[in-house]
Amino acid sequence: MRRVAGGGQVTEVCAPWCDHTHWNYQDGALDDLAHWSVETAMHVEMPEGCDGGEATETVAILILAVRLQVKPYSEDPRRNRPFVSFWPWEGEDMGALSPEELAALIAQVRAHCDRLEREVLARLVAARAEFGRG
Ligand SMILES: [Zn+2]
Incomplete structure (x- = not known):
């Protein structure tokens, strides 16, 4: 159940692939509601903390990360049906694909x-x- 900003409430049923807990989705704008899957990504161990030219530690970063999503109440036609977000590396995604x-x-x-x-x-x-x- 989601109380909609501006009045009303709606009961939303998750898509079968949705892994989102929606724990913080009790209130808010309807078009912000999103279902999403766990991301599929490649983990790369990057050297970190170089000491005299030798890496002393590694840090895992995600590359080629993809997450299936849908924002069923969005007015954006690219987002109100299932799409994926693609992050070539950690940071900004490429938008709804x-x-x-x-x-x-x-x-x-x-x-x-x-x-x-x-x-x-x-x-x-x-x-x-x-x-x-x-
Ligand atoms: Zn969901």
Whole structure:
């Protein structure tokens, strides 16, 4: 049950994929109501706290994070039906993405990984071999 700012209340049923607890959603504007899934992301351990050039600790950051969402009462047609938010790295997301836009991003990331494997990994292995230290 949500008491709507400006009067009234509404009972909202979560989408089956919604993982949001809605614990703080008792009051507020109706168009702020959002359902969302747990994000799917890749965790990367980044070196942190360099001491004399050597990292002493690592910190986990999330990249390529995606969360399924819907804001059923939004007037924004990109958000009032299921969409995803995509965070290339921690920070701002790219806005509401459609299935076609997410598919294009997935293809772009896949192509990039293929290129990394084909070109950069192969070049690194060859450079190490030429260097003579494996
Ligand atoms: Zn929900």
